[in-house]
Amino acid sequence: MTTETAAQFSVSFTRYIDADGHPTGPLPDFAAQAANLLPLYRAMVLTRAFDARAVALQRTGRLGTFASSLGQEAVGIGAASAMAPGDVLLPSFRDQSAQLWRGVTPLELLLYWGGDERGSDFAGPREDFPISVPVASHAPHAAGVALAFALRKEKRASVCILGDGATSKGDFYEALNMAGPWHLPMVMLVNNNQWAISVPRAAQTAAATLAQKAIAAGIPGEQVDGNDVVAVRDAVARALSRAREGGGATLVEAVTYRLSDHTTADDARRYRDDKAVTASWHGEPIARLRAYLVSQGTWSREDEEHALADATAAIDKATETYLATPPQPLAAMFDHLFAELPPSIRAQRTQALGGETPDA
Amino acid sequence: MPEIALVEAINLALARAMGEDASVIVLGEDVGRDGGVFRATDGLLARFGPERVLDTPLAEAAIAGISVGLAAQRFRPVAEIQFMGFAYSTIDQMLNQAARLRTRTRGRLTCPMVLRMPAGGGVHAPEHHSESGEACFTNIPGLRVVYPSSPKRAYGLLLAAIRDPDPVVFLEPTRLYRAAREDVADDGVALPLDRCFTLREGGDITLVGWGAIVRDMLAAADRLAAEGRQAEVIDVATLVPFDAASILASVARTGRCVICHEAPLTAGFGAEIAAQLAGPGLMSLLAPVERVTGWDTVMPLPRLEMQYIPGVERILAAARRSLRHG
Ligand SMILES: Cc1ncc(C[n+]2csc(CCOP(=O)(O)OP(=O)(O)O)c2C)c(N)n1
Numbered sequence: 001m002t003t004e005t006a007a008q009f010s011v012s013f014t015r016y017i018d019a020d021g022h023p024t025g026p027l028p029d030f031a032a033q034a035a036n037l038l039p040l041y042r043a044m045v046l047t048r049a050f051d052a053r054a055v056a057l058q059r060t061g062r063l064g065t066f067a068s069s070l071g072q073e074a075v076g077i078g079a080a081s082a083m084a085p086g087d088v089l090l091p092s093f094r095d096q097s098a099q100l101w102r103g104v105t106p107l108e109l110l111l112y113w114g115g116d117e118r119g120s121d122f123a124g125p126r127e128d129f130p131i132s133v134p135v136a137s138h139a140p141h142a143a144g145v146a147l148a149f150a151l152r153k154e155k156r157a158s159v160c161i162l163g164d165g166a167t168s169k170g171d172f173y174e175a176l177n178m179a180g181p182w183h184l185p186m187v188m189l190v191n192n193n194q195w196a197i198s199v200p201r202a203a204q205t206a207a208a209t210l211a212q213k214a215i216a217a218g219i220p221g222e223q224v225d226g227n228d229v230v231a232v233r234d235a236v237a238r239a240l241s242r243a244r245e246g247g248g249a250t251l252v253e254a255v256t257y258r259l260s261d262h263t264t265a266d267d268a269r270r271y272r273d274d275k276a277v278t279a280s281w282h283g284e285p286i287a288r289l290r291a292y293l294v295s296q297g298t299w300s301r302e303d304e305e306h307a308l309a310d311a312t313a314a315i316d317k318a319t320e321t322y323l324a325t326p327p328q329p330l331a332a333m334f335d336h337l338f339a340e341l342p343p344s345i346r347a348q349r350t351q352a353l354g355g356e357t358p359d360a
Numbered sequence: 361m362p363e364i365a366l367v368e369a370i371n372l373a374l375a376r377a378m379g380e381d382a383s384v385i386v387l388g389e390d391v392g393r394d395g396g397v398f399r400a401t402d403g404l405l406a407r408f409g410p411e412r413v414l415d416t417p418l419a420e421a422a423i424a425g426i427s428v429g430l431a432a433q434r435f436r437p438v439a440e441i442q443f444m445g446f447a448y449s450t451i452d453q454m455l456n457q458a459a460r461l462r463t464r465t466r467g468r469l470t471c472p473m474v475l476r477m478p479a480g481g482g483v484h485a486p487e488h489h490s491e492s493g494e495a496c497f498t499n500i501p502g503l504r505v506v507y508p509s510s511p512k513r514a515y516g517l518l519l520a521a522i523r524d525p526d527p528v529v530f531l532e533p534t535r536l537y538r539a540a541r542e543d544v545a546d547d548g549v550a551l552p553l554d555r556c557f558t559l560r561e562g563g564d565i566t567l568v569g570w571g572a573i574v575r576d577m578l579a580a581a582d583r584l585a586a587e588g589r590q591a592e593v594i595d596v597a598t599l600v601p602f603d604a605a606s607i608l609a610s611v612a613r614t615g616r617c618v619i620c621h622e623a624p625l626t627a628g629f630g631a632e633i634a635a636q637l638a639g640p641g642l643m644s645l646l647a648p649v650e651r652v653t654g655w656d657t658v659m660p661l662p663r664l665e666m667q668y669i670p671g672v673e674r675i676l677a678a679a680r681r682s683l684r685h686g
């Protein structure tokens with residue numbers, strides 16, 4: 001008998017700014033000037049203000065169930081800020097940070113979560129996908145979008161964001177696997193926030209990292225500190241440039257923590273210890289970057305007050321418009337079903353508008 | 361006998377079945393620690409332990425497929441799918457495997473599993489959480505499809521489903537989880553799996569339906585009574601196998617029928633009932649069969665959902681139209 005090593009793998013973990021805001025070494029080029037990080041910081045502040053408002057609106061009966069991204073703002077902002085406008089984002093239901101950066105407006109987000117389909121008709125990123133609610137079902141779409149880019153020889157890439165729980169779904173594995181041999185220009189970004197509703201990360205998979213799921217698919221996989229927006233952006237930027245140059249897909253696992261309940265319909269105290277949550281506030285992405293910016297002399301108390309005021313003003317304005325937006329007419333149910341409404345369904349539309357039942 | 365909600369009746373039946381049969385296992389996303397997102401499995405982990413109440417990874421196809429394996433090995437898995445919108449990836453397992461294992465092996469291997477899930481709209485839930493997809497399952501031979509609309513029927517039918525030797529898809533009306541309340545005796549008595557339930561007798565018109573809309577049918581019957589017309593109200597409850605005889609017998613007396621369901625019109629299960637009425641029931645009919653259903657559109661988000669879901673007014677309008685005939 002002979003036994004030798006057939007293959008060997010390792011998974012890296014990258015962090016540039018530690019939990020206390022101290023740099024762990026030189027920062028990547030885009031972050032060499034601390035001032036370049038200000039837009040990222042402001043975007044995270046805007047996201048947090050948006051989430052707080054959405055939760056408050058839900059609690060007062062003016063919005064539907066909502067999934068806050070509290071503590072995970074760096075995942076979406078890091079990724080979206082690495083993307084080019086021509087790339088395509090395929091977000092999950094917790095990726096409002098990335099959507100906001102890409103130009104989806106707070107008003108559109110409120111409309112969607114308030115139960116109005118017009119919120120998915122983004123005026124900004126016209127080719128971005130609407131959020132995926134059926135977990136991981138958008139992973140194959142990301143591969144399909146990437147295949148379209150590859151077939152047309154365009155230097156563009158797709159970015160799919162999904163959760164730690166999503167990496168247990170067949171859709172995820174199937175998409176990742178297909179991206180391997182076809183060298184698809186796709187970035188699969190896993191928001192590992194440690195929880196899938198009540199199921200902790202350790203119960204989701206026995207794998208030591210989620211990044212290593214890429215290895216089985218024959219593509220690179222790496223872990224980054226998901227609370228360090230610099231690390232997320234850097235990893236996604238590297239993955240995107242490799243994708244655009246024909247180097248294929250990458251899996252990036254952003255390790256972070258869900259500081260909020262799963263959604264407004266959830267009560268996390270049923271299944272997790274408040275103490276662990278409190279401890280996880282240390283090193284959360286906004287405080288961390290703020291500490292760094294302050295240490296670099298690029299951020300002051302007044303700057304903070306202005307940023308908060310700006311975010312609040314933007315959210316106030318969106319809220320006001322949202323609350324004043326009347327629902328769509330009933331006909332809207334029918335009017336976007338097919339390019340042209342078939343006669344039989346047109347008859348139903350007429351009946352619906354007349355308040356009648358469909359004929360037997 | 362305490363008054364309990366429909367979701368509590370589900371919980372009661374699960375606990376009862378687990379208590380009396382050690383082969384009953386509950387599995388699904390968040391069913392353990394969290395007790396299920398609707399609390400249908402609340403307390404089961406504490407009572408029966410982690411070997412009988414399994415929090416699964418997020419993987420519906422595997423939840424169904426693992427249940428097939430367990431069932432073939434003489435366990436009685438009761439798997440929860442968190443919302444019907446996430447059950448469609450189980451259809452491969454349910455259609456190609458669960459429903460056919462007995463047939464394929466000529467009874468050597470069987471599949472006594474239950475796939476439970478909340479279904480239907482009306483609770484302002486997010487996208488993909490409100491559809492009524494029962495017809496996707498009722499067209500699968502070898503699968504029973506059950507859809508109770510009251511706590512008592514939920515309790516008795518779930519016990520029957522768990523004890524049944526074949527696979528059962530068990531749909532629970534989300535809208536009634538908390539809204540429907542009644543006294544339920546935890547007596548371990550199952551209800552028949554192939555019989556309609558006549559909830560109210562009346563000789564003028566038959567209202568037939570299942571799921572949350574049954575409550576609206578009952579309300580419509582009250583209104584019709586105030587107009588001097590007596591409606592018979594039938595909760596189909598067990599869609600497959602389908603008890604056509606009870607419905608035909610009712611329509612033989614009333615001559616009129618309004619079929620009600622939340623699911624879309626075309627190829628909805630109501631079409632099967634209409635076909636029975638057009639066949640063996642034809643000579644009983646005094647008026648065209650009416651169907652009151654969801655539209656053939658994508659289920660809208662919450663702001664328009666109550667204009668999609670048929671309610672009392674549409675049922676009444678159809679009943680009055682029917683009563684005007686002949
Ligand atoms: C296919 C599918 N199954 C179940 C659900 C219900 N559900 C919504 S979110 C969620 C957990 C998702 O966990 P994860 O992928 O880690 O994302 P996170 O919510 O933590 O952002 C579940 C089970 C769903 N939306 N889709």
Ligand SMILES: [Mg+2]
Binds near residue numbers: 165197
């Ligand atoms: Mg998660």
